[in-house]
Amino acid sequence: MGNQSITAVKGFLAGAMHCGIKQSGKPDLAMLVSRVPATAAAVFTTNKVVGAPIVVGREHIRGGNVSACIINSGCANVCTGKRGLVDAREMCERTAVILTDRGIAMPTRNVLPSSTGVIGHFLPMEKIRSGIANLALHIGDAAEHGEAFAHGILTTDLKTKTAFTQFNIGRRAVTIAGCCKGSGMIAPNMATMLAYVATDAAISPTALRAAVRDTAESTFNCVTVDQHTSTSDTFAVLANGMAENPRIEPGTQSWRSFSRALEVLCDSLARQIAADGEGATKLVTVRVLGAATDADARRAAMAIANSPLVKTAIHGGDPNWGRFVSAAGYSGAKMNPDKAQCQVGKITVFRNGQPTDVSLANIQSAMQQFEVDITLNLGAGGKGTCRVYTCDLSREYIAINADYHT
């Protein structure tokens, strides 16, 4: 297998380094660059408290073109007022100036900034300034550069999260590759994380925005670790057109192909986030059907996925399915308990308002797998469905978050 990292996409360079923000010596600064300005679309957090990089990122994405993403971890630059905004703008400006010097010309407004880490502290700008200058000299398009980037955006994640796909549009091969960070402060709207996807597809801005919006809804907005929507969520797709395919326009067959490929790729990233949630020992998929509406299905699925009682039962491998059914019951979704049905894995445990006669030992064995699937039909008589990824809740989550030092 050749390079399947983000730098496998034609015209993209990347890199990461430790510039001194994190005490641990781990990478804390990362950069993704397209040799030519890319058509870009992004979805940001819905939190009303947002980091300065989100404010600046929203301004910059409006232009529709992005040439570089600059990301630091270790400090989120949130709740930092005007000084935070000045700092976020300076990160973009420094990145644009130094890359332009290196022959990849771009205006400041073509740089998308992200910061992740603790809230309420100012960025150490001295370190970031020299870090950007240094990092710009070390980006490249080899596999190691893409892998360094995937490492560089992590915080408490244990693993890098990457995905890669290739397909044809017309006679041209198109590549999409991406990576993301997740782990903690992971909840929908959108799924509280940073995700960067690069493609060499040629695609119109409208077509890209539609694909990004649809994909966010069905993938990253359907993953939750701890229901705490971050102030820094960013999912950005950069399409630089270097595949030289016929430009993808909205509503066409090639748009459907592209959207489908993007969705499959982001679905993989979303599952990786859930599986590597803070303290996670299991990957949980919650499917709700028979809901009055899709929104109702989502309410019920999220209530199940976010209930600490559900997550601890799964952690313990305990066949306590009453917690799943009762979580749906308080979700606000329409539900008819007498017609509801609940499955753990492929085992039906609850039907017609009563437990089935399946043995607890059988349910327990389904609960003790690494992947636990919960399916609940709300019995509301509709066709609404939703699928949500989450993980279990372990002592390790407490250790990570109670012992974390600000």
Added chain:
Amino acid sequence: MGNQSITAVKGFLAGAMHCGIKQSGKPDLAMLVSRVPATAAAVFTTNKVVGAPIVVGREHIRGGNVSACIINSGCANVCTGKRGLVDAREMCERTAVILTDRGIAMPTRNVLPSSTGVIGHFLPMEKIRSGIANLALHIGDAAEHGEAFAHGILTTDLKTKTAFTQFNIGRRAVTIAGCCKGSGMIAPNMATMLAYVATDAAISPTALRAAVRDTAESTFNCVTVDQHTSTSDTFAVLANGMAENPRIEPGTQSWRSFSRALEVLCDSLARQIAADGEGATKLVTVRVLGAATDADARRAAMAIANSPLVKTAIHGGDPNWGRFVSAAGYSGAKMNPDKAQCQVGKITVFRNGQPTDVSLANIQSAMQQFEVDITLNLGAGGKGTCRVYTCDLSREYIAINADYHT
């Protein structure tokens, strides 16, 4: 100090015993009886999945009179279909028959049933039948009987939760005393628990219903341990009139006195639930003000109180106030971060969109107390307020709920 338990109230008898539902040998059957039919009002869970005792309890409370409450723990009788309903009705019937035999005459519809414990299992009716017969012979009005009742309704609670008050209405002394269980599956609407309050006040049914509704809203509906609204919540007030005060009518001065006393009493019970939440090491009070509406204030306060990241920061005594502010940000409440203000204890940590210059060490010391107070002004320019009680999230919560056997 004399008897301050629920049997301190004139005309009330109580008791509890182990009838064999729980493996542990702990009390699992409890009974509260009024010598004369009491005017009663109750609030039940808002979960759409409810236990059979809730269905029966709603029917019985409609009559307005309750003479006895019969409660078992170890099995919730939820998701048990028609058989569950038959069992819940039989619990009431057995209780009525045997107490009538003992000279406290009552119809079946005057008995309020509750069950708490695991969901999806049928009640062991043999044990409950003989338990009721046995327990009815051992109820009494001594302090030990009231204390046994307060013990008998517990599940994973570590402590009994009781409150007592006396005051005058006209020239007559009125007593109110209550107890409750909480611990896990504790969330608002209503606060997922069983609470029984007895009073000898004479009060009209309408006046009592209004007082119970108002009190539930400001006390039990403002406590959350794990946001998981139970299927079995019951808060019942029995007023048997034996104080012989002039009957309390709605909207009068005596109604306000009674309501205020009931609220203070239930506020104490609600705080006790939070302080004894599963795995709790701290009592947390979240106050939100400056909200557009009270409903918005409640949304923000609940988002803060339910965030695992907030709860683990408090557990660790970590001065990570960004988690409080960001939880309000995703709550859906209107918020203006630039005008918002956050205090930990009496220390202002965030103001005008920026951190104050208070030292982390000072915040840390406020976070390391047993009682942690978080106050957030949303800066939305309104007068909406809400106060919520919760606890921290510890490894012990995981141990209790992951290692719990169904």
